[in-house]
Amino acid sequence: MTETPQDLLAAYADLVRDEATRQNLVSAASLDAFQTRHIDDSAQLLDLAPPGGRWLDIGSGAGLPGIVLAILGAEVRLVESRRLRAEFLAHCIETLGLKDRATLHAGRIETMETERFDRITARAYAPLPKLLDSAVRFSDRNTVWILPKGRTASSELDTVRGTWQGEFRVVPSRTDADAAIVVATNVRQNVRRKEPR
Ligand SMILES: C[S@@+](CC[C@H](N)C(=O)[O-])C[C@H]1O[C@@H](n2cnc3c(N)ncnc32)[C@H](O)[C@@H]1O
Numbered sequence: 019m020t021e022t023p024q025d026l027l028a029a030y031a032d033l034v035r036d037e038a039t040r041q042n043l044v045s046a047a048s049l050d051a052f053q054t055r056h057i058d059d060s061a062q063l064l065d066l067a068p069p070g071g072r073w074l075d076i077g078s079g080a081g082l083p084g085i086v087l088a089i090l091g092a093e094v095r096l097v098e099s100r101r102l103r104a105e106f107l108a109h110c111i112e113t114l115g116l117k118d119r120a121t122l123h124a125g126r127i128e129t130m131e132t133e134r135f136d137r138i139t140a141r142a143y144a145p146l147p148k149l150l151d152s153a154v155r156f157s158d159r160n161t162v163w164i165l166p167k168g169r170t171a172s173s174e175l176d177t178v179r180g181t182w183q184g185e186f187r188v189v190p191s192r193t194d195a196d197a198a199i200v201v202a203t204n205v206r207q208n209v210r211r212k213e214p215r
Pocket residue numbers: 043044076077078079080081082083097098099100103125126127128140141142143
């Protein structure tokens with residue numbers, strides 16, 4: 019029998035709950051509200067870019083948002099530096115039958131070979147300056163960045179305005195009234211002009 023995305027999302031939630039008894043994956047409180055706090059929170063990102071394209075998910079942790087996006091049909095490269103978490107992600111990819119669209123870099127993003135992605139996401143991985151620094155080499159002017167930023171979206175954006183250019187907007191989260199998602203394209207570092215002698 020073919021499993022629907024809903025079956026796979028339920029199976030994924032069970033895998034996380036089970037693994038959470040062995041390692042710290044997500045906050046214990048959020049396990050009780052897994053659908054809203056994690057599944058819906060991740061799934062909403064798909065609506066913020068045109069369909070299709072290859073996604074890069076940096077600091078995937080338990081697989082959020084990367085595994086959810088892959089279950090929902092996206093092609094995703096997950097990046098996770100912690101060994102136990104990376105092993106869990108490999109287990110999810112195998113068990114949920116996602117090998118045709120999810121791949122894993124089990125290591126730091128800094129060690130991943132440069133390639134271009136159509137979409138870049140990262141949830142709770144790093145503040146915007148570090149996130150842009152570590153990921154810009156995987157982007158080009160058409161890459162859509164979709165970055166859930168909780169309550170700090172606007173203030174984090176303010177911190178990069180002097181050093182980064184691009185078309186940035188802040189979109190309210192559908193799952194948390196206080197949270198927002200930074201969506202950007204054509205992201206590039208400001209070129210510093212040489213001071214005249
Ligand atoms: C706070 S967790 C968030 C996990 C997940 N994205 C979520 O929203 O639940 C951040 C994750 O980023 C990973 N991480 C931190 N620095 C990293 C790096 N340089 N490269 C790859 N992963 C990194 C950590 O191991 C951790 O699993």
